[in-house]
Amino acid sequence: MTAVPLRAAAAPPHRLPVAVVAIGLALLLAVAALASLSLGASGLLPWEVILRDTTPAERAILFDIRLPRLILGVLVGAALAVSGALMQGLFRNPLADPGLVGVGAGAGLGAVIAIVLGGLLPVTNRAMLGAYLVPVFAFAGGWAAVLILYRVASLRGQTSIATMLLAGIVLGALAGAVTGILIFVADDNQLRDLTFWGLGSLAGANWTKLAAAAPILIAGLAAAPFLARGLDAMALGEGVAQHMGVPVETVKRGAILSVAAMTGAAVAVSGGIGFLGIVVPHILRLAVGPGHRLLLPLAALFGAALLVAADTVARLAVAPAELPIGIIMALIGAPVFLWILLARRAVLEV
Amino acid sequence: MIRPALIGLALLLAQPALAQERVLSIGGAVSETVAALGQEARLVARDTTTTYPPALTALPDVGYMRQLSPEGVLSVGPDLILMAEGAGPPETLATLRAAGIAMVEVPEGHTPGAVQEKIRVIAAALGVDEAGAALADQLGAEIAAATAQATAEPGPKPRVLFILGNSGGRLTGAGTGTSAEAMIALAGGVNALEGFAGYKALSDEAIAAAAPDVLLVMDRGAGDTSEGVSDDRDYLTHPAIAATPAGREARVVRMEGMFLLGFGPRTAEAITALHAALYPKAP
Numbered sequence: 001m002t003a004v005p006l007r008a009a010a011a012p013p014h015r016l017p018v019a020v021v022a023i024g025l026a027l028l029l030a031v032a033a034l035a036s037l038s039l040g041a042s043g044l045l046p047w048e049v050i051l052r053d054t055t056p057a058e059r060a061i062l063f064d065i066r067l068p069r070l071i072l073g074v075l076v077g078a079a080l081a082v083s084g085a086l087m088q089g090l091f092r093n094p095l096a097d098p099g100l101v102g103v104g105a106g107a108g109l110g111a112v113i114a115i116v117l118g119g120l121l122p123v124t125n126r127a128m129l130g131a132y133l134v135p136v137f138a139f140a141g142g143w144a145a146v147l148i149l150y151r152v153a154s155l156r157g158q159t160s161i162a163t164m165l166l167a168g169i170v171l172g173a174l175a176g177a178v179t180g181i182l183i184f185v186a187d188d189n190q191l192r193d194l195t196f197w198g199l200g201s202l203a204g205a206n207w208t209k210l211a212a213a214a215p216i217l218i219a220g221l222a223a224a225p226f227l228a229r230g231l232d233a234m235a236l237g238e239g240v241a242q243h244m245g246v247p248v249e250t251v252k253r254g255a256i257l258s259v260a261a262m263t264g265a266a267v268a269v270s271g272g273i274g275f276l277g278i279v280v281p282h283i284l285r286l287a288v289g290p291g292h293r294l295l296l297p298l299a300a301l302f303g304a305a306l307l308v309a310a311d312t313v314a315r316l317a318v319a320p321a322e323l324p325i326g327i328i329m330a331l332i333g334a335p336v337f338l339w340i341l342l343a344r345r346a347v348l349e350v
Numbered sequence: 351m352i353r354p355a356l357i358g359l360a361l362l363l364a365q366p367a368l369a370q371e372r373v374l375s376i377g378g379a380v381s382e383t384v385a386a387l388g389q390e391a392r393l394v395a396r397d398t399t400t401t402y403p404p405a406l407t408a409l410p411d412v413g414y415m416r417q418l419s420p421e422g423v424l425s426v427g428p429d430l431i432l433m434a435e436g437a438g439p440p441e442t443l444a445t446l447r448a449a450g451i452a453m454v455e456v457p458e459g460h461t462p463g464a465v466q467e468k469i470r471v472i473a474a475a476l477g478v479d480e481a482g483a484a485l486a487d488q489l490g491a492e493i494a495a496a497t498a499q500a501t502a503e504p505g506p507k508p509r510v511l512f513i514l515g516n517s518g519g520r521l522t523g524a525g526t527g528t529s530a531e532a533m534i535a536l537a538g539g540v541n542a543l544e545g546f547a548g549y550k551a552l553s554d555e556a557i558a559a560a561a562p563d564v565l566l567v568m569d570r571g572a573g574d575t576s577e578g579v580s581d582d583r584d585y586l587t588h589p590a591i592a593a594t595p596a597g598r599e600a601r602v603v604r605m606e607g608m609f610l611l612g613f614g615p616r617t618a619e620a621i622t623a624l625h626a627a628l629y630p631k632a633p
Contacts, residue, residue, distance in 0.1 A: 041425035057424055060449035065420045187548050188514075189416060189436055196417050203419045204441035320395065320422035321413030 016287045018294055025298060029074070029305035036070045036312045037062070041319035069205035073311045074304040075217040076202070076270050079262035081303025082224050084277025085284075085295055089231035090255045091161060094285075097277045098263040101256055102145035102168045105175035107267040108198070110141020115193050116182045134197070135209065135268040142264030145171055150256060159252050199324030200273035202311045213265045220262035221300060227254050228292035235290070275329045276303050279337050286344055306333075370430035370452060373476070374423065376415045377434025379614030380456050381406055383472045384432065386615035387481050395426035397437075401608055402616075420445040432456060432475055458613075460532035462493040465617050485615065492618035493536070500538030500625035508628050509542040510534045511562035511596065514549050516584060521591075523552045523560075529611045534566070537624035554590035562596045564628060569604035603627040 037046045044061050048054060080098075087096040098104060114137035149171060153164035186194065230251030233241035238248050266273070280303045281295060288294050310328040317323050373392045375381040381400035384390055390403070395410040397418070412422050415437045423431070423446055431451060435458040437443070447453060454475040456468050466486040473482020512530035514522040524530035525546040534541050542560035543552075552560075565585055582602045591597040605627075609620050 041419070041422045043425070057427075057449045057451065060445070061421055061424050064445055064448060065424070184551075192414070192416055193439075196414075201417075203417075204439055206441055206445055209441070315419060315421060318413075320410055320419070320425045321398070322417075322419035322422055 015289055018288050021284075021287050021298060022301070025301040025305060029301055029308070032305045032308040032312065033070055033074070036073065036308050037066050039312055040066060040315055041322075064206065068207050068210045069202050069311065070308060072205040072210050072213070072269060073202050073308040075214060075221075076266040076273070077276060077304040077307025078221055078300035079217045079266045079303075080273060080276040080307070081280035081299040082221060082296055083259045083263045083266075085281040085292070085299045086224060086227065086231070086255045086259050087277070088281055089227075089235065089292055090252065090259075091165065092235060094282065095278070098259050099172075100165060100168050101259060102149045102171045102175075103142040103260050103263040104267065104272070105168075105172040106145025107138040107142035107264055108272065109175040109179050110137035110139070110144075111197050111267075111271075112179045112182045112194060113137055113141070115197065116186045116190050132208070132212070135212070139264045139268040142267060143260060145175065146256065146260035146264075150253075157249060159249060159256075161252070164256075196324060197271045198326070200271035200326040200329075201314070201322070201324050202270050202307075203315070203322055205269070209269050213269045216261050216265040220258040220265075223254060223258040224296045224300075225293070227251055227258070228296055231255070231292045270325070273307070273326050273329060275326075275333050276307060279333055280306065282337070283340060286340070370428075370476075372427055372429045374412065374426060374428035374431045375400060375433075376412075376418070376431065376437045377456065378402065378608045379468065379612040380432050380434050380472060382608075382612065382614040382616065383469055383485075384476070386485060387469075387473055387476065387478055389476050389478060392476070394428060395423075399608070402612075418442045420449075424449060424451075430454070430475065432472055434458060460529045460613055462490060462497070462536075462617070465493065465613050465615075466490050468613070469615065489615060489618060493621060496618045496621040496625065497536045497538075500536065500621060500628075503538050503625075503629050507538060507540045508563040509561060509595075510539040510564045510566050510628065511542040511557070511560055511594075512566045513585065514568065519588060521552045521557070521585075521588070522549050523556075524549055529613060530566070532613075533610055533620065533624060536621045537628055539564070539624075539628050557588075557590035558593060561594050563599075564601045564603055565591065565596045566603050566605065566610075566624075568607045568610075 040061065042058075042061050044054075044058055046062055046066075049059060049062050083098045084096075087098055087100060088094055090096070091100060111134050114134040118133045149164055149167050150159065152167045153160050183191065183194065230241065230246045230248070233244045233246040234248060234251065241248050280299050284295055284298050284302060288298060306329075307325070310332065311325055313332070314323045314325045314328045317328070371392055372394045373384065373389070374395045375384050375393055376397045378399040378401060381393070381396055382402055384393060385403050385406065390406065393406065393409060395412050396406055397415045398411055398413060399415055400406050400409075400411075410426055412418060412426060415434065416439065418437065418439070420442045423442070428451060431446065431453045433453065434456050437455070443453065454471065456471050457464065459465070459467065466489065469486040469489065470479075470482050473479055473485070476482075512524035512528070512534065514524060514530075516522075523543050524541065525543050525548055526541070527547045528549060531541040542562040543556070567585065582600070582604075585591055585602055586597055586600055588597075596602070603624070605620070605624065609616055610624065612620075
């Protein structure tokens with residue numbers, strides 16, 4: 001695997017002016033957000049709530065269903081796209097995604113444990129956690145996986161990215177095996193729940209979930225820009241970055257922890273939504289180049305816009321039922337991405 | 351942040367208990383019961399598992415019962431949601447409750463008593479208690495009669511292996527505590543699988559040890575050619591099945607899943623049908 005797309009020195013033949021890209025993405029997000037507030041199975045329009053006397057159920061559609069869902073979509077979309085960009089910078093590999101630090105496998109195992117074994121908890125604990133059992137377990141599982149990997153890969157204050165990658169694969173296999181055992185003992189309904197969880201959805205968004213996930217997602221997003229300079233320097237190699245005065249270990253630790261926090265929280269509230277973390281940074285690198293200082297904020301904008309748009313499609317496609325958002329992301333995203341790859345093959349060189 | 355929950359609750363409490371006229375039914379057996387009570391005109395929507403009576407499939411489908419979307423449910427404008435136990439997810443139910451919509455959970459169960467209880471709960475929610483009591487009593491008597499006839503058959507009871515699915519030669523069978531086991535017992539058979547609970551993938555050895563006399567398989571209705579629905583031959587040529595009494599005598603009984611396992615108002619009919627299939631009269 002070459003690191004061509006990340007090499008800061010690579011001459012960009014078809015870059016777009018940054019201001020154009022930024023304004024374009026902001027507009028895209030604004031349009032997607034407006035659509036997300038305006039479109040849904042019920043056909044209720046947001047201004048109706050002001051213009052006419054609405055029922056409590058109608059107000060609930062706008063303020064308790066669409067609004068928290070929009071905000072959650074923005075944060076989760078931004079977090080997944082930025083996590084992808086951070087991972088690709090950290091591993092110096094355009095195919096890296098948050099799955100490499102074990103968050104996905106750990107969170108998946110946590111969710112499976114909650115779905116299959118949740119019924120075994122004492123009634124008092126179950127009543128306390130209730131609907132939040134799966135998100136809480138998924139987040140805890142994601143974090144536990146990252147901490148184990150980080151511990152394994154760190155020796156005398158140095159974190160080996162290669163060891164982390166290998167250990168991540170091994171831990172993924174282990175989590176997969178435990179998940180397999182639980183799938184074996186799961187009943188029919190639990191299997192259904194597992195399948196839907198894996199396909200991801202923002203349909204469960206509400207203010208409680210948002211209040212729990214938002215601080216973590218926002219903290220991760222806020223930390224990302226501080227890593228940009230370090231990741232740019234590390235694209236030239238850790239040794240070179242060290243000589244340039246970049247605190248390499250701090251950057252690594254910061255990137256791993258913020259990715260773990262963001263992905264863990266995102267997966268916990270929305271299930272398995274793939275694809276954003278790879279596609280968004282790729283398309284943006286083609287447009288504005290590989291520098292992280294531009295890439296990270298633009299990835300946040302683009303990721304948010306795409307997820308909000310996909311979520312709007314998810315709830316309209318088979319209304320009043322709903323499609324899992326993972327299906328929409330892959331169904332629309334994959335052909336577009338393939339087309340970009342074909343059109344820009346000469347530039348991309350991967 | 352606006353709290354429609356309180357407003358909704360206040361409205362709900364302020365009004366006298368009126369019969370709700372826009373009912374959303376979640377769960378195949380729940381919808382069947384609403385129809386059996388003659389109240390299907392009050393239904394405005396259904397879930398994916400509602401397939402009988404066939405006229406109900408013309409109603410809007412709000413999705414799979416465990417994966418409901420809050421806005422999807424609200425968009426059909428229900429004032430009462432009747433839902434089978436296990437409907438969800440819980441977040442969606444919480445949002446709907448907050449929006450002030452009346453919800454009644456219908457308990458599940460695999461006994462004749464549970465079927466009657468289901469009917470009574472649904473009838474009470476719809477305000478037709480008398481019709482509910484009548485239907486429950488009538489169905490209770492029918493089930494008792496069908497079961498009495500089925501269990502009075504002389505001779506050894508046939509060992510029945512219920513197969514839920516067949517994915518690439520891996521069969522999933524019904525163990526103890528399943529709705530399939532309950533139906534087999536009510537229809538005068540014996541579940542051939544013992545020693546594990548729930549629906550599990552079967553090893554060839556487990557199939558041989560079960561030694562079923564009859565295979566009971568799900569049929570998803572005429573003309574269904576979707577994946578997983580197989581022809582009798584797919585089962586009979588399965589090496590482990592072929593060596594069992596059911597395989598040697600090619601005894602495969604097909605029944606539609608919701609009819610057989612719904613434990614709704616068609617339960618007595620299903621018991622009679624399964625009984626007839628398990629004890630074929632000599633020609």
